[in-house]
Amino acid sequence: MSGIISPSILSADYTNLERDVKLVEAAGAEYLHIDVMDGSFVPAISYGPNWVKQLRPETDLVLDVHLMIVNPERFVDDFADAGADIIGVHVEATPHIHRALQMIKNKGVKAEVVINPGTPVSAIESVLDMVDQVLVMTVNPGFGGQKFLPSTIEKIAQLKVFRDARGLDFDIEIDGGVNNETIAAAYEAGANVFVAGSYVYDKVDPAAKIAILKELTK
Numbered sequence: 001m002s003g004i005i006s007p008s009i010l011s012a013d014y015t016n017l018e019r020d021v022k023l024v025e026a027a028g029a030e031y032l033h034i035d036v037m038d039g040s041f042v043p044a045i046s047y048g049p050n051w052v053k054q055l056r057p058e059t060d061l062v063l064d065v066h067l068m069i070v071n072p073e074r075f076v077d078d079f080a081d082a083g084a085d086i087i088g089v090h091v092e093a094t095p096h097i098h099r100a101l102q103m104i105k106n107k108g109v110k111a112e113v114v115i116n117p118g119t120p121v122s123a124i125e126s127v128l129d130m131v132d133q134v135l136v137m138t139v140n141p142g143f144g145g146q147k148f149l150p151s152t153i154e155k156i157a158q159l160k161v162f163r164d165a166r167g168l169d170f171d172i173e174i175d176g177g178v179n180n181e182t183i184a185a186a187y188e189a190g191a192n193v194f195v196a197g198s199y200v201y202d203k204v205d206p207a208a209k210i211a212i213l214k215e216l217t218k
């Protein structure tokens, strides 16, 4: 199966958001990545559940919500009620990662655990049997347009080995610095869901960029 592309609207034109969402949908993207930032876990502030609620009826894309917020369990229900299809919580953001993932599952939403570049796979091993997706950050979270960190590739491979050895069933997503030069190595290591923000939206022709990423993950 070819790779799933999750364009990050962090890099979209917010004054033409509907256009930018429909454009990637028509181009064959399956997910839409929504970066929620609180100014504490990461330096920037972005958007909240009401924003997701307004976006929900505008698209059939799978809403892939990446919570970069401290103690994400405070907002899991709100994002689920707003229409998120996948909710990702950072293991670094809460002492209660198991509870946060349970809360997501209890709402009938796909549960994702996220690790920063400095966090080893061993930090999430005990919850891998309860997740639908693991997000390996391939940059330090907080901003779009950063350079892909090749040291994260090894963690993708480790996750694949762990999953296959235990007979588990989760997708492996990567986020940060994904483009036509970096995607292939991550795909070969075992990633199958690819967030891409600035590569898709920053210059010309987002649809062509999605076609290139899909071609490189066939």
Ligand SMILES: O=C(CO)[C@H](O)[C@H](O)COP(=O)(O)O
Binding pocket: 008, 010, 011, 033, 035, 066, 068, 139, 140, 141, 142, 143, 144, 145, 146, 175, 176, 177, 178, 195, 196, 197, 198, 199
């Ligand atoms: O989570 C994120 C930043 O924290 C974004 O999803 C990510 O940075 C996407 O942007 P780009 O593809 O430009 O690196």
Ligand SMILES: [Fe+2]
Binding pocket: 008, 033, 034, 035, 066, 175, 195
């Ligand atoms: Fe993200």
